[in-house]
Every structure is written in C-alpha cells, then in structure tokens.
Amino acid sequence: MVAQSLSSLLQRASIDDHEEVLQACTNSLSKNKSDLNAHHIKIIALLKLDRYEDALRVFETGGDDLKRRASFEYAYALYKIGKLNESMTVLSQSERSRGVNHLDAQVSYRAEQFRRAADLYEQLSQDKEAHRHEDNDLSINSWATDAQLQWKGEPEHVRHDRPSREDLESFETTFNAACLNIARGALPQGEVLLNRAKNICQTSEDLTPEDRAAELLPIAVQHLYVLIRLGKNEEAEALLKEISVDDIHELSTKKIARNNIVLARQTATNPFTLYKSLHSTPDATNNDRLFDFQDNTLVGNAHAADLLVQKYDGMVRSTAKALAKSSCPSTESGTNLLSVYNAAGQAEGQDGAKALKKIVPLLERRPKDLGLLLTVVQLYVKAGNTTSAITAMERSLRSLEESISEADQDARFNPGLLSTLVSLYQLEGRKLQIRSTLGQAASYWQKKPEAPTSLLRAAATSLLHSDDKADLVAAGDLFRSLHQKDSADRIAIAGYVASQATLDYSQVESQLDRLPAIGELVGDVDVSALESAGIMPSASVAAAAFAKARKRSATDKEGQVKKRVRHSRLPKDYDPAKQADPERWLPIRDRSSYRPKGKKGKQRAAERTQGGAVNESLDSSAQQKPASTVVSNKQNKKKKGKR
Structure with a gap:
C-alpha cells in the first residue's frame, strides 16, 4: 500500500516537487520505519533541497543496509558537508560507474588530490560515446584541475598547454585557462584570457541577469589580483567599482575579494584599518573552504597585519596552538608558515642580531621545526654569516638523521631543504660537501617508489664532476634509472653516456645515435657574431682587467676618460684654454723654473743639484769630526736664565 502510494505520487510529481515528495516519505515512514525504499526516496528529496545534514541523519536512522543501498547518495552528502575522507572511503567501496567516477573526481579535487582527479577526468574523457553530452563539463573540470596542479607546484602532471578554439568559446573554460x-x-596572457572570459559571459544568452552577475564577480576578483601583481593601480581602482563584496555568496570567494580590495586600496598606511579589513570576513566552512595555497597567503596577510599592530603575544599563542595540532617535522607550507610567524612574534618585530638572540634558543629546543630553522638560516644569510647558517642546518639535519621515524627521514632528505643547504655550500665553495649531500639523498630516494626526479638528476650531475670511479658508476646508475622512468629524457641519456664513456665505451656506443647531432645544437648559433664579440674572460681575468683599468697612468691618453671637475674647486683665474703647469703639484724649490736668490740660496741649490760638483773640503771635514764632539757641545751649552 505504501509502495503504491509513493509510486503514484512520484508519477504525478514534477521535478520541483521535492517538498511534496519529502512529506509523502515522512508519512510513509511513520507507518513503517524499516521501509528502505521510502528512506532512499526521502534522502534524494533532501539532497535536492540542499539539506545535507538532514540526509545524513536519515542515513544514521536507516543503518548500514541503507548506506550500502544508497552509497552514491551517502558519499555525496558527506562530500557536501566537507567530510572528504569519509566520502572517498564510501566511494572506494562502491560499485564503479560513470556517476561514481564523476563524484570521485570531484571529491578528489576538493581534497586537493589533483593528480587523482586529473586521472579520473582523463579516464572519463576516453569513453567518447558515453561522454558526448559531457564534453563541456569535462573540459571545464580538467582545465581547473590542471590550474590547481600548477599552483600546487606539480607542473610535470599538467596536461593542458594552450586553449583550443573550442575551449575559448566557453567563459568557464577560458577563465580556467x-x-x-x-x-x-x-x-x-592571463589578463587577456580574463578579458575574453568576461566578454563571453556578458554576451551569453544562456544566462539570466542574476546568473550573469554572479559569474562575473569571480572573474573580476581574479582580474583584480592580476592587476595588482602587474602594478596597474589605476586600472585596479577602476575595477573596484564592479566588485560588490556583499553580493558574493561564497565565503571563500568573499574572503579573497576583500583581501584583494584591501591591497588594491593600499590601506596599509593605517595598520589598524588594514587589520580590521582583513579580519572582517568569517572563515569558510564545510565544502566552501579555501585551498591550501589560498589559505596560506591569506593567513600570512592576517599575521602580517598582527605584526603591524604589535599583537605579538596573541600571534605567538595562536600560532603555537595551531602548531601543537600538526606533526613535527612537517614539510607542509602552511605549517612552516605558522612557524615563521611564531618566530616573528617571539622577536617582537626585531631583525638581525636582536632577532637571532631570541629565536636561536627556540631552535635549540625545537630542532625539528623546519619553518623555524629556515627563519634562522634566512637571518644568518641576511647578516652575511653563511657559516652559522650552515652550522644550524647541519645540526637540525643531524637530529632528524638520528631518528628512526620514517617521516623524520623523509624530512631529512626533503629536496627543498637540501637545495637550501646545497646553495649555502655553493656560497662557500664546499664542493665535496655538495657531492656528499646529494649522493646520500639519491641513495635514500632510490629505495622509494616515487623518487623526486629533480633531486636525482642534480645528484647524478654532481657526481659526474668527480674523479672517483665509484662516483662515476653511481652517476651512471642514477641516469639509467631516470631513463627507465622516462625513455624520452635526453638529459638522462646524455648523462649516462658521459658517466660511462671513460669507463666502458662499448656500453654506451649504441646510445650515441639517440643523442641530438652537434649540428642541431649549434645550428642557430651565429659563429661570425661570436668571433667578432671575442671570448668572454673568466671572473678573475675580468677583475684583473678592471683593476688595471682603474690604475691606468695619467700619461696614457688612448681611451682615457676625462674626469669632470667641480666648478667650485677651480681657481678664480682658471682659463680652460690655457694648459696647466704639469709641475704645479711639486714644491717650488723642486720645479725646473725655480731660481734661488742671494749667495747662500745659490750655494744650497748647487749642493742639492744631482750630478753637480762636490765640495770635498766640506765632506772631509764632516767625516773627520768625531761623534763625541757633537755630544760634548750639546752637553756644555749653557742654559739661559738668572745666574
């Protein structure tokens, strides 16, 4: 009887009759609470009405049988309230279908598992017959996924390059491009595409005026960000008139819009106004949360405002509370950003040696805090103390290396952390330490299923410069493993040939044909221009030539740059047409024009003249006079005064 009433009701109901369907299901369940069919229909009606919390309560009432029967709806309700991990667990246990794959891709996207989402969208696109009516949606979502992969720092997994003509016909795809x-x-290029997306949206006949206004707001907010980055302040001010923050319904978009508006209006002149503006929008919840790269930027802006208004204690407490909930060490950018601002709060706005005096003791207590470590390193480098920066990094890495935790070991050989250490070694010319550090990291990551390609390539390249046969063998093994991962990697092939050519040429002779010919590499090089330009000298030769040019003699007239003399330093009777006396810097008696006056002056001049006649009587009398005579005369001299 219940099933018949529901069936007849659904036959009469239109697609907008969800409230009526919900009421009928409620009446049916009041008579039979174990009716799974009524529970299932009620859940669908609640989902149509966007009442996701109520739908989950129905699932809890219906039990496991209902969750298995309506697993798709259950996963969708969990996804809409932001329980992404639970939703993915339910989907992994569901029977695979096209609808399940669509939802799985969307949940993976919101969970920031963009590589998984991209794989699912590519899988959906391969079924040409099934996705004929989904072309536009799949294109929009795949472009959005690639944009997120790029923002997350995984450009090697991005599938799109340039939008096609079909992509540029939709404002959603153009916006994602x-x-x-x-x-x-x-x-x-981004600004050009944003302008095109705006024009397509404004001229679209498929949108109502309300929908058109809602779609134009995110485009304007993104365009405002681009104008700020490009320094087009006047255009940004004009665009502000098109953005009404109160009309934005999504809290995440509203928070980004308010942040960009604050930066565009340059309210930083009053730090308290800036602080109030950045904290005026509440945080988004559930499925409207910001992505990590967005949240990190806005959190950083908010804490920067805290520093401007000198809320040091509050910032230290809030960041310490957040850090206590995260693992240590952590390679997540958000966690390390909190460590940086915690250190800034501890330093109370100070910099240099004063900041190090307060932060270094914190690092001694928390040697595994990578954000704090990098802050200390940055302060040391800024002060020109590279040695202390290296010492701090080596001490923290040593504490990680002594740990048995796998997470600590992964952090110890993190590519970003090691690149910082290698850069510091390069500043001090420590080539052996560079080779040793990269070699240890390569040995560690080779045992892992997903080794970072950039680190292995850097380690192999560094080992190529070694004269040790073992290092060359290790470099060859690394380049061989890189080539096995990507057979089209010419760098791996060239590195393998370079490492093995001096060891066993027969092993690499067959690989030579796969390398580009020398003519291809130098085909676009203008040899004549290079010859006419000459060979650039090394840094030491250039420095010596520069020093020689600075020490050029005054008599060298060729290529000499005439120095400009200030008018105030010139004499009053200065005549630029008259040549200055070249002996004007010599004492008067040493000039060639000097003519002594009087008998004694002429006699002294004759005695000083180099190459002139020598008065032998004066010379012999000076040699015969004993030294004691001079002393006795000095001692026998009578003092003046009263007798």
Whole structure:
C-alpha cells in the first residue's frame, strides 16, 4: 500500500516537487520505519533541497543496509558537508560507474588530490560515446584541475598547454585557462584570457541577469589580483567599482575579494584599518573552504597585519596552538608558515642580531621545526654569516638523521631543504660537501617508489664532476634509472653516456645515435657574431682587467676618460684654454723654473743639484769630526736664565 502510494505520487510529481515528495516519505515512514525504499526516496528529496545534514541523519536512522543501498547518495552528502575522507572511503567501496567516477573526481579535487582527479577526468574523457553530452563539463573540470596542479607546484602532471578554439568559446573554460596561465606566472596572457572570459559571459544568452552577475564577480576578483601583481593601480581602482563584496555568496570567494580590495586600496598606511579589513570576513566552512595555497597567503596577510599592530603575544599563542595540532617535522607550507610567524612574534618585530638572540634558543629546543630553522638560516644569510647558517642546518639535519621515524627521514632528505643547504655550500665553495649531500639523498630516494626526479638528476650531475670511479658508476646508475622512468629524457641519456664513456665505451656506443647531432645544437648559433664579440674572460681575468683599468697612468691618453671637475674647486683665474703647469703639484724649490736668490740660496741649490760638483773640503771635514764632539757641545751649552 505504501509502495503504491509513493509510486503514484512520484508519477504525478514534477521535478520541483521535492517538498511534496519529502512529506509523502515522512508519512510513509511513520507507518513503517524499516521501509528502505521510502528512506532512499526521502534522502534524494533532501539532497535536492540542499539539506545535507538532514540526509545524513536519515542515513544514521536507516543503518548500514541503507548506506550500502544508497552509497552514491551517502558519499555525496558527506562530500557536501566537507567530510572528504569519509566520502572517498564510501566511494572506494562502491560499485564503479560513470556517476561514481564523476563524484570521485570531484571529491578528489576538493581534497586537493589533483593528480587523482586529473586521472579520473582523463579516464572519463576516453569513453567518447558515453561522454558526448559531457564534453563541456569535462573540459571545464580538467582545465581547473590542471590550474590547481600548477599552483600546487606539480607542473610535470599538467596536461593542458594552450586553449583550443573550442575551449575559448566557453567563459568557464577560458577563465580556467586564464587561471592556469596566472599560476605559471604568465600574468599578461592571463589578463587577456580574463578579458575574453568576461566578454563571453556578458554576451551569453544562456544566462539570466542574476546568473550573469554572479559569474562575473569571480572573474573580476581574479582580474583584480592580476592587476595588482602587474602594478596597474589605476586600472585596479577602476575595477573596484564592479566588485560588490556583499553580493558574493561564497565565503571563500568573499574572503579573497576583500583581501584583494584591501591591497588594491593600499590601506596599509593605517595598520589598524588594514587589520580590521582583513579580519572582517568569517572563515569558510564545510565544502566552501579555501585551498591550501589560498589559505596560506591569506593567513600570512592576517599575521602580517598582527605584526603591524604589535599583537605579538596573541600571534605567538595562536600560532603555537595551531602548531601543537600538526606533526613535527612537517614539510607542509602552511605549517612552516605558522612557524615563521611564531618566530616573528617571539622577536617582537626585531631583525638581525636582536632577532637571532631570541629565536636561536627556540631552535635549540625545537630542532625539528623546519619553518623555524629556515627563519634562522634566512637571518644568518641576511647578516652575511653563511657559516652559522650552515652550522644550524647541519645540526637540525643531524637530529632528524638520528631518528628512526620514517617521516623524520623523509624530512631529512626533503629536496627543498637540501637545495637550501646545497646553495649555502655553493656560497662557500664546499664542493665535496655538495657531492656528499646529494649522493646520500639519491641513495635514500632510490629505495622509494616515487623518487623526486629533480633531486636525482642534480645528484647524478654532481657526481659526474668527480674523479672517483665509484662516483662515476653511481652517476651512471642514477641516469639509467631516470631513463627507465622516462625513455624520452635526453638529459638522462646524455648523462649516462658521459658517466660511462671513460669507463666502458662499448656500453654506451649504441646510445650515441639517440643523442641530438652537434649540428642541431649549434645550428642557430651565429659563429661570425661570436668571433667578432671575442671570448668572454673568466671572473678573475675580468677583475684583473678592471683593476688595471682603474690604475691606468695619467700619461696614457688612448681611451682615457676625462674626469669632470667641480666648478667650485677651480681657481678664480682658471682659463680652460690655457694648459696647466704639469709641475704645479711639486714644491717650488723642486720645479725646473725655480731660481734661488742671494749667495747662500745659490750655494744650497748647487749642493742639492744631482750630478753637480762636490765640495770635498766640506765632506772631509764632516767625516773627520768625531761623534763625541757633537755630544760634548750639546752637553756644555749653557742654559739661559738668572745666574
């Protein structure tokens, strides 16, 4: 009887009759609470009404049987309230279908598992017959996923490069293509695509005026960010008139919009106004949360405002509370950013040696705090003390190396952390330490299923410069493993040939044909221009030549740059047409024009003249006079005064 009433109701109901369907299911369940069919229909009606919390309560009432029967709806309800991990668990246990794959891709996207989302969208796109009516949606979502991969720092997994003509016919795809260019740092190209997306949206006949206004707001907010980055302040001011923050319904977009508006209006002249503006929008929750790269930027801006208004104690407490909930060590950018601002609060706005005096003791107590470590390193480098920066890094890495935790070991050989250490070694010319550090990291990551390619390539390249046969063998093994991962990697092939050519040429002779010919590499080089330009000298030769040029003699007239003399330093009777006396810097008696006056002056001049006649009588009398005579005369001299 219940099933018949529900069936007849659904036959009469229109697609907008969700409230009526919900009421009928409620009446049916009041008579039979174990009716799974009524529970299932009620859940669908609640989802249509966006009542996700109520739908989950129905699932809890229906039990495990209902969750298994309506696993898709259960995963969707969990996804909509932001329980992404639980939703992915339910989907992993569900029977695979096209709808499940769509939801799985969307959940993976919101969970910031962008590589998984990209793989799922590519899998959905391969079924040409099934996705014929989904072309636009799949294109929009795949472009958005690639933009997020670029922002997350995984450009090697990005599948799109340039938008096609079909992509540029939709404002959603054009907007996502603009976001991908912005993430790559190609801001001018991103601005062009944003303007195109805006024009397409404004002229679209498929949108109502309300929908058109809602779609234009995110485009304007993103465009404002680009204008700020490009320094187009006047255009940014004009664009502010098109953005009404109160009309933005999504809290995440509203928070980004308010942040960009504050920066565009340059309210930093009053730090308290800046602080109030950045904290005026509440944080988004559930499925409207910011992505990590967005949240990190806005959190950094908020803490910077805390520093400007000198809320040091509050910032230290809030960041310490957040850090206590995260693992240590952590390679997450958000966690390390909190450590940086915690250190800034501890330093109370001070810099240099004063800041180090307060922060270094913290690092001694928390040697595994990577954000704090990098802060200390930055302060040492800024002060020109590279040696202390290296010592601090080596001490923290040693504490990680002594740990048995796998997470600590992964942090110890983190590529970003090691690149900082290698850069410090390069500043001091420590080539052996560079080779040793990269070699240890390569040995560690080779045992892992997903080794960082950039680190292995850097380690192998560093080992190539060694004269040790074992290092060359290790470099060859690394380049061989890189080539096995990517057979089209010419760097791996060239590195393998270079490492093995001096050891066993027969092993690499067959690989030579796969390398580009020398003519291809130098085909676009203008040899004549290089010959006419000459060979650039090394740094030491250039420095010596510069020093020689600075010490050029005054008599060298060729290529000499005439020095400008200030008018105030010139004499009053200065005549630029008259040549100055070249002996004007010599004492008067040493000049060639000097003519002594009187008998004694002429006699002294004759005695000083080099190469002149010598008065032998004066010379012999001076040699015969004993030294004691001079002393006795000095001692026998009578003093003046009263007798």
